[in-house]
Amino acid sequence: MPKSRLLDASTIPVHLDLFRLVDFSTVIVCTERFVDACQRLRLDGVAFQALPVR
Template structure:
């Protein structure tokens, strides 16, 4: 959840693809903040090494895997830089370890 002002600051800094969705929250105060949920689209797959051990194979019909993972949002370094530059709080960022990718073979 973010306040509209925080979302607008992120967008002003040039971060693209961020959409805020209205919430159905109710507050007792009259001057309650307008909170938006960030729409975060799934855009990748987990590497097989990241899957929990002993997991079952994917569903033969739909291909989904059924296991629980902690809620983690993977974002770009630019997103982190902008949030820190703007002084936005409420989120903890940690670097994600990566392996060196193999360069594509040339034919």
């Protein structure tokens, strides 16, 4: 995985809250809505890191 990550907004599926990257299948990307749901449910064992989108 490159040190500098940047998501292309035109490639993000609008109908999914959770998906994998084609070139980096070990990376799981989620929406802010998914993060909010996990925090509301107080789920643990998951770390979230913000990714820039252009």
